[in-house]
Amino acid sequence: MATMSSNRALPVIQVDPTNKPYFDAAREGRLLIGLCKDTGRHFWYPRGCSPFTLSNNVELVEAKGTGTIYTYTVMRTKEPYAVAYVELDEGVRVFTNIVDCDLDALRIGQKVKVVFKPTQGDSPPATMFTPA
């Protein structure tokens, strides 16, 4: 039995001064991740400090936008939706939704690619993934 993903209404995303560049890039269809310039390591989620050294020597860099499903679940609400951690090719695991697919056919290890889904009004899009 197939459970197609729904076009669930998404809430307004709370943009703050620190995360604004991330969401500005999302509006342009680009997925950014954090880079600690002290250690050269990527991090998720974007923030104004390095979670490795705590310094502010960080920047946002563009990710390839592809990865694999680390884990997932289908929330069996009236409008079912799939929540997942996707491991990006850069190594970090991103909390997200898997969309535009049969939710019952998802599996751990499946290859996925980024898609951007509109939220409400002027709010930036949400970063989601779909089977590659």
Add this chain to the structure above:
Amino acid sequence: MSINGKAYIVGAFEHPTRKADDKSVAQLHAEVAYGALQDAGLQKDDIDGYFCTGAAPGLGPLNMADYLGLTKLKHLDSTDVGGSSYVLHVGHAAEAIALGKCSIALVTLAGRPRAEAMATGTAPRSWGVNVPDDPFEIPYGRTVANAYALCAMRHMHEFGTTSEQLAWIKVAASHHAQWNEHAMLRKVVTVEDVVNSPMVSDPLHRLDCCVISDGGGALIITTPEIARSLKRPLVKVKGAGEATKNQNAGYTDLTYSGARFSGPRAFEEAGVKPADIQYASIYDSFTITVLMQLEDLGFCEKGQGGKFVSDGNLISGVGKLPFNTDGGGLCNNHPANRGGMTKVIEAVRQLRGEAHPKVQVPGCTLALAHGTGGLLGTRHGSATVILERE
């Protein structure tokens, strides 16, 4: 320096209500505080230390201290690590008592999510304002249920854990709850009942989830000298450990909990091993919570939790590790969506020999209570205490 033997739990009270339509949260705090004082044989004005969390109405401990008429306070602590807070508070109270900062500490918890018809586990919910991770999670419909389901799915993938194995945890809890007249769910269920109940968030079924209940509980912790002057059995705080587990900057591993850190700290302080524990209160927001904590506390090897909990191994009188003999959060009570308080209370009952005769562990002298508060795998507080009957 250690807290081993420096403090005793002399009062423990669980509110009998499971739906408090006719009582405010503050009133429930007062009733559990009074219940614990009665249990200990102490008076309100004996209290000089007070512990609560953000679940208590008002600013930290201030409004509750005012409402309860606590005028002798010398030590305050409103550390909030979700449902694990009340396990953590036992350790903090023992520290304060060991240092002479206070001598009689009260810990209270109360809430009424059921009366307020709160969608505790299935509605996206933030923990506050300006939470930096929220914009990256709330729009994706993060709920308590699916956050725990993500851990269960990964655990099954890595270790071959099955829904039937998880179901055994609920089965054991239901066997205990049948004897608890206050338990919300007293019907004994089977593995088939659990795996055939409606799916909430794959692979967690409705019966893998804890109840939503009103009520609360309170504890009184004091010095060895005062404990010996009272008439209650002596329940010594032997060891305590706390930790956080987080997302590790995106290198998130959902297969273990903070019990991996808090457990060994508590065991070391107590000078005992997991195999010495005769009764365990294990936080049971969901069946997967129990399974992962049992592994991380060292009751079995990582990945072997499914095998460990099967075939009634957690049922008192049947298995090797009797757990949650009040029915736990899965069947009895999860007041204010925070199960740590009732975990400590049932451990105290077992050590006093005051658990229901059908579930009492014979000659129980060493017990563990453990809490996970927040989101399993990604952001939670973890607190472990080891208690001994003297």
